[in-house]
Structure formats: C-alpha cells, structure tokens
Amino acid sequence: MSWFTKFLSSSIGQKWIMALTGLFLMLFLVIHLIGNLQLLKDDGGEAFNTYAFFMTHNPLIKFVSISLYLFILWHAIQGIRLWRSNQAARGSRGYAVNYARSSEVSSRNMAWFGIVIFVFLLLHLYQFWLKMKLGVLPPAEVAAYDHPVQNLYLPVKEAFSNIYYVLFYVVSMVVVGFHLWHGFWSSFQTVGINHPRYNGLIKSVGYAYAVLMAVGFSFIPVYMYFVQQ
Amino acid sequence: MKLNLKIWRQGGNYKNGQFVQYELPNVNPHMSFLEMLDVLNEQLVSKREEPVAFEHDCREGICGTCSMVIDGRPHGPMKGTTTCQLHMRHYNDGDTIVIEPFRAKAFPVIKDLVVDRSAFDRIIQSGGYVSVNTGQAQDANSIPVEKDQAGRSFDAAACIGCGACVAACPNASAMLFTSAKVSHLALLPQGQVERKRRVLKMVAQMDKEGFGQCSNVKACEAECPKEISVSNIARMNREYASAAFTNESN
Numbered sequence: 001m002s003w004f005t006k007f008l009s010s011s012i013g014q015k016w017i018m019a020l021t022g023l024f025l026m027l028f029l030v031i032h033l034i035g036n037l038q039l040l041k042d043d044g045g046e047a048f049n050t051y052a053f054f055m056t057h058n059p060l061i062k063f064v065s066i067s068l069y070l071f072i073l074w075h076a077i078q079g080i081r082l083w084r085s086n087q088a089a090r091g092s093r094g095y096a097v098n099y100a101r102s103s104e105v106s107s108r109n110m111a112w113f114g115i116v117i118f119v120f121l122l123l124h125l126y127q128f129w130l131k132m133k134l135g136v137l138p139p140a141e142v143a144a145y146d147h148p149v150q151n152l153y154l155p156v157k158e159a160f161s162n163i164y165y166v167l168f169y170v171v172s173m174v175v176v177g178f179h180l181w182h183g184f185w186s187s188f189q190t191v192g193i194n195h196p197r198y199n200g201l202i203k204s205v206g207y208a209y210a211v212l213m214a215v216g217f218s219f220i221p222v223y224m225y226f227v228q229q
Numbered sequence: 230m231k232l233n234l235k236i237w238r239q240g241g242n243y244k245n246g247q248f249v250q251y252e253l254p255n256v257n258p259h260m261s262f263l264e265m266l267d268v269l270n271e272q273l274v275s276k277r278e279e280p281v282a283f284e285h286d287c288r289e290g291i292c293g294t295c296s297m298v299i300d301g302r303p304h305g306p307m308k309g310t311t312t313c314q315l316h317m318r319h320y321n322d323g324d325t326i327v328i329e330p331f332r333a334k335a336f337p338v339i340k341d342l343v344v345d346r347s348a349f350d351r352i353i354q355s356g357g358y359v360s361v362n363t364g365q366a367q368d369a370n371s372i373p374v375e376k377d378q379a380g381r382s383f384d385a386a387a388c389i390g391c392g393a394c395v396a397a398c399p400n401a402s403a404m405l406f407t408s409a410k411v412s413h414l415a416l417l418p419q420g421q422v423e424r425k426r427r428v429l430k431m432v433a434q435m436d437k438e439g440f441g442q443c444s445n446v447k448a449c450e451a452e453c454p455k456e457i458s459v460s461n462i463a464r465m466n467r468e469y470a471s472a473a474f475t476n477e478s479n
Contacts, residue, residue, distance in 0.1 A: 007473040011404075011442045012432055012466055082442050086400035089441030091334040096235075096248065097327045099301030102451035108399055110444060186445040192467030194460045 014082055019190035021075040022183050026209070028068055029180075033216045040223060045153025050142045053149040056132060076118050083111035106182040113179040120172040131155055160224040170218045177214025184209055230256050230322040234269065236281055237329045242337040242345075248327075258318040262305060263288060263295060265317055282341040290314040290454065293389030296396070297342045298329040303393035303452050311391065311454040331392055333401035335439045346392050348438040349406060353390075355434035356427035357410040359419045372418050382416035385409045387455040394449035394457075400441030405449040407435045408465035409457045415468055425472035432469050 007013040035055065038048040055061055100108070131137055132152055139148035159165045184206030188194070193202070232253045239246025253272070256265055263285050270280035286294040295312040299305035305315045320326065328342065336344040374382075386409075394405035411428050414420030420427070443462055450459045 003473060003476075007470070010432055010469070010473075011402075011436045011440075012469045013473070015442060015444075015466065016470060082444070086402070086441035086444070089334050089401040089439055090399065091332055091401070093332055095298060095301055095329055095332060096237075097298075097301035097329070102302070102397065103399075103446045103448040107444065107446040182445070189445050189459070189463050190443075190466055192463045192470065194463030196460075 014078060015190045017078050018075065018082065019187040021071045021078070022187045024068075024071050025075060026180065026184065026187075029176075029213050029217075033213065036217070036220055039153075039156065039220050042228065045140065045151065045157065046142055048153045048156070049140050049149050049151055050144045052132065052152040053142070053145065072121070076114065079111060079114050104182065106178045107186070110179065110182055113175050116172065116175045117179060120168075120175070123168075127159055128152060128155055157224065157228075160221040163225065166221045166225045169221045173214045173218040176217070177210045180210035180213055181207060230258060230317070230320070232256050232265070232317075232320065233323075233325040235325060235327045236341070238281070238341050239330070239338050241340060246338070256317055258316070258320075260317045261288065261313055262299070262315040262317065263313050282339075282343045284343050285313060288313040291389060293391035293454075296331050296344060296346070296392055298331060298396055300327050303331065303396040304391070304454050309454055309456045311389075314454075331396035333392075333395045333440070335401065335403070336392060336395060344392075346390075348440070349390050349392060349403070351438065352403065352407055352431055352434045353410065356423065356430035357414070359414060360423060361419070374417060378416050382413055385412035385416070385457065385461050388413075388453075388457050389455055391454060393452050393454060395440060397448040397452035398441065398443075399446055399448065400444055402443045402449075403435050403438070403440040404443040404462050404465065405453065405457055405459065407431050408461040411465045411468055412461040415464065424468070425476045426478070428465065428468040428472050429476060432465070 001009070008017065035051055038051045039045075041047045055065075106113070132150055135150065137150040137152060137154060140151035140153070141148055160169075185203050188202050188206075234251045234253060235248045236251060237246055238249045251269055251273075253265065253269055256268070260268070263283070266281060266283055273280045284294045284296055286292040288295075290311040290313060293311070296303070297312055299312065299315075304310060304312045307315055307319060330336075330338050330342045331344045331346075333344075335348045336346055339345050388406060388409035390406060392403075392406070395401050395403050398405075411431055414427060415424055445459070445462075447459055450457065
C-alpha cells in the first residue's frame with residue numbers, strides 16, 4: 001500500500017475524508033442558499049430561471065458540480081462505512097444503563113441524520129435536478145438571454161404549493177441543522193484545528209451557521225406557500 | 230445505609246453473562262466504592278458463593294486498574310474521579326446501583342467486571358516510548374523545556390490508561406488514550422527524534438486492535454477520571470497527517 005492509501009484507509013485518514021468533504025459541502029450550502037434567494041423575488045421566476053440557466057451552463061460551475069456529486073457520494077459512503085465499523089467496535093452487547101448527558105444529541109446521531117439527509121437529497125434531486133437534466137421542462141423567456149431557458153421555477157412553485165412538501169422540506173432542514181450543529185466544529189477538530197484562542201469562535205460560528213442554514217432553507221418553501229401563492 | 234446492587238456476572242468472554250441482584254444491608258458511607266464491593270465479596274464468600282471479580286490495585290486513583298461502569302458511567306457519577314476514589318456518601322439509603330464491565334470489542338470480558346485491556350499495552354509498545362542511551366544521570370535542567378509546553382505535556386501524561394474513554398465512547402474509540410500518549414511525548418524535546426514514527430505506529434496499532442473511529446462526541450473527555458482534553462485528539466490528527474505526508478522512511 002502506498003503511503004497515501006495507507007493514510008486514507010487509517011482511522012484518522014477516514015476522519016479527514018469526512019471532514020474535508022464535509023467542509024466542501026458546507027461551503028456549497030452557502031452558495032446554494034444565496035442562489036435560491038432568487039425564488040423570493042416576486043417576478044414569476046424570471047430571476048430564478050436566469051440563475052438556473054447560468055448555473056447549468058457555466059463550464060467552471062459544471063466542473064465544480066461534478067466534484068460536488070462525487071463528494072456527496074464519498075461523504076455518504078465513507079460515513080456509512082465508519083458507522084458500521086464503529087458499531088462493530090462497540091460490540092454486540094450494549095450497556096444496561098445508558099447515560100447520554102455526557103454528549104450532545106447531534107453528535108451521537110450523525111449517521112441517522114446523514115441517512116435522512118441522503119433520502120431527502122434523492123427526492124430533492126428527482127423533483128428538480130433530474131427534470132432540468134432531462135430537459136423535460138417547458139421553456140421560459142428571460143430578459144438576460146436572447147433564447148428561451150428551461151422553466152425550473154415551475155416545478156418549484158408546484159412543489160411548494162403543496163403543504164406536505166413544505167412540511168417535508170422544513171423537517172429535512174431541521175435535520176440538516178442538527179447535522180451541521182455537530183459537523184462544523186467537528187470538521188475543524190478532525191483536521192487538527194483546536195486552539196484555546198479560536199475554539200470559542202469556531203463553535204459559535206458553527207452554531208450560527210447551522211441555525212442560519214436550517215432557517216434560511218426552510219424559509220423559502222414557507223414563504224412561497226404562504227406569501228407567493 | 231442499605232444498597233441494592235445489580236452486578237454483571239459472566240464466566241468468560243465466550244460465556245453468557247447476566248445481571249445478579251445483591252442486597253447490602255449495612256454500608257458505611259465512608260467506604261470507597263471498592264471497599265463496598267469488598268464487603269459484598271466477604272458476604273458472598275461466607276455464604277460459599279463465588280465472589281464478584283473486579284480489578285483494583287493502588288486504590289489511590291493513579292493506577293487506572295479499577296475499571297467498571299456504574300449506572301452507565303465509567304468510574305461512576307463523580308467528575309474526574311476513579312472508582313476507587315468514589316465514596317459511598319454520594320449515594321442514598323435504598324439506592325439501586327447497576328455495575329457493568331467496560332463494553333468494547335477490543336476489551337473482551339475475562340470474568341465478571343474484569344476486562345482484558347492489553348490492547349492498550351500493545352499500543353504503548355508500538356511507539357509510546359522514548360529511546361535513550363542510558364549512561365550517567367544527566368544534570369537537572371540540561372534540556373530546557375518551556376513551562377507552558379511542559380504543562381501541556383504533563384496534562385496529557387496524566388492519562389492513567391484506564392480505558393474509561395473507550396467505555397464511554399459510542400464508537401468504542403481509543404483516540405483519547407492514544408492521543409494523550411502521542412501528545413505527552415510530542416510536546417517534549419526528548420520525544421522529537423521518534424515523533425513521526427511514533428504517531429504512525431501507534432495509530433496503526435490502535436486501528437489493528439479493532440477500536441472504533443472518533444466522531445468527536447466528547448463523551449470520553451466528560452468521563453475521563455483524569456480530565457484529559459480532546460484537544461489532544463486534534464493534536465494527534467495533525468501529527469498523524471503531517472507524519473503521513475512527510476515521513477521519509479515510509
């Protein structure tokens with residue numbers, strides 16, 4: 001085994017993979033949220049459709065998005081493998097008395113949150129991304145381009161006029177929030193960034209980030225359901 | 230005071246175990262937890278029953294031998310305290326106490342509350358030492374060590390290798406233990422020569438023993454009787470990555 005594969009397959013290397021892919025995905029969420037704010041504009045989806053066309057046709061963003069798919073899969077597969085090997089390390093017999101107060105709910109349930117998020121992602125991609133990729137969406141005219149673009153706003157609007165979809169998204173985003181609540185600080189710790197001067201800052205920024213992402217992403221479907229319909 | 234005990238009894242790793250209930254009618258609150266178990270065993274022996282096997286040695290909180298999980302917590306409910314330093318005055322008359330062995334695949338049960346922690350010894354043997362040519366004793370302070378650095382190293386060196394971190398961890402990870410040992414030597418000038426090789430070998434041995442991977446739950450830090458900080462784990466993560474990327478011999 002080369003030194004590099006040895007590093008990646010070691011317990012610490014596997015943690016590094018989780019942390020680095022996780023940090024990338026956290027950066028993606030910020031961009032994704034900023035982009036999705038176009039949905040809040042009351043212009044019949046003009047800004048959002050322009051943005052969607054740009055995101056699917058810019059070569060640099062295309063390259064980054066392929067890395068994104070790979071990182072999501074890598075993070076998920078590595079996470080499941082770690083979870084299973086950790087369960088095996090714990091052994092078949094658990095404690096009769098479980099004392100949970102020495103750790104946080106979010107940290108103990110990362111794998112479960114991750115699985116929920118993955119299921120959410122499958123539905124989320126099927127609803128919007130797949131339709132865009134297959135090109136089955138009707139055309140829409142936008143001012144920014146002299147040719148019609150795909151009307152991605154249409155399925156979004158349709159989905160968020162259904163209260164069950166809105167609820168599903170909000171619940172999923174709360175789960176994402178819990179996942180990030182532990183994930184942000186944890187990524188820094190795993191790559192060795194732990195210093196008494198900055199620990200407080202990393203934790204507070206992480207908690208604020210987790211709340212902002214959960215609230216921000218939940219706000220869009222709620223706003224579209226109650227205000228834009 | 231009167232106590233009800235629910236104690237895990239198991240003949241060996243491949244035998245089935247179960248909880249057995251015992252009643253202790255007259256416990257002195259000044260007793261330590263281990264002395265309370267001694268009294269129970271006296272009672273069992275006088276009834277010609279098999280005494281409960283549990284590990285103990287110094288009974289001063291420095292050897293790390295007294296491993297058991299008391300009401301779901303390694304070393305019991307008091308913070309920064311080993312089982313031997315836990316006193317019965319923290320319990321009330323009529324309490325029921327559940328006592329279990331440390332549970333982890335890498336710590337197989339030998340008997341009752343005694344588990345085999347030789348995996349820790351093998352991690353130390355793989356690199357948790359400093360090689361020196363012994364000769365005449367050096368003059369004191371001939372190797373200067375900065376005060377803060379020495380303090381941090383000492384904090385890590387306070388680890389008594391009891392295994393409570395593994396017992397408390399939902400992943401049965403030994404990273405708090407290993408990182409304390411790595412940090413202890415990595416922070417001192419004497420540890421520099423073997424620094425890279427040490428962390429690579431100790432982590433490799435830790436993985437081989439079948440411990441889980443740290444997911445930064447921090448239950449280890451909360452339950453550690455010596456209050457070893459998880460900042461040591463971050464240090465080991467740094468040390469390991471930097472050694473893996475820069476070590477020339479491997």
